[in-house]
Amino acid sequence: KAGVTQTPRYLIKTRGQQVTLSCSPISGHRSVSWYQQTPGQGLQFLFEYFSETQRNKGNFPGRFSGRQFSNSRSEMNVSTLELGDSALYLCASSPGQGVTDTQYFGPGTRLTVL
């Protein structure tokens, strides 16, 4: 079974632009979560989706948004990029909506904001 895939793997943007990142979960998985990883703050939870509904959101500004499609694929969008948004963005999927499920992570998208 293929793992979690994320596209693109690397991205360079300039301040003020917007960006959309994509995540395809493991086949059959219905829950997708997004995380931001930076050297200073570590791994921080962004949001979680199940069956096209956002179930949970971390403490990030409204510039960060996401959605999930009927095939469980998910996208996250960051508008008006800031230098501090440079990070590794990780997506994880799990089979259901249970909080006891193992999360499986993708390789991440490395975003650099200049």
Next chain:
Amino acid sequence: KQEVTQIPAALSVPEGENLVLNCSFTDSAIYNLQWFRQDPGKGLTSLLLIQSSQREQTSGRLNASLDKSSGRSTLYIAASQPGDSATYLCAVRDSYNNNDMRFGAGTRLTVKP
């Protein structure tokens, strides 16, 4: 607010040694704790998941324990190998805080041949 701490931040050992990585958390109201490894520039690989009702989980040379009441977990790696070199992260799934997953900063492990 749940805080997750991992000590030490970095660890270097010779090949073949047994070692223990530590993870502590401040709020015992958790659903589970998960250990991951991360290779440089890569995503996370799940190693072990311990539910709050469990005390330990084992997979091959890895053994993870959980003491929820004291807010501690350990990851034991037996007979370490150079291929074990990576950053090891623990994460707890909160019962509060909208079921967030909270991560520690990780322990960077180097196993020398």
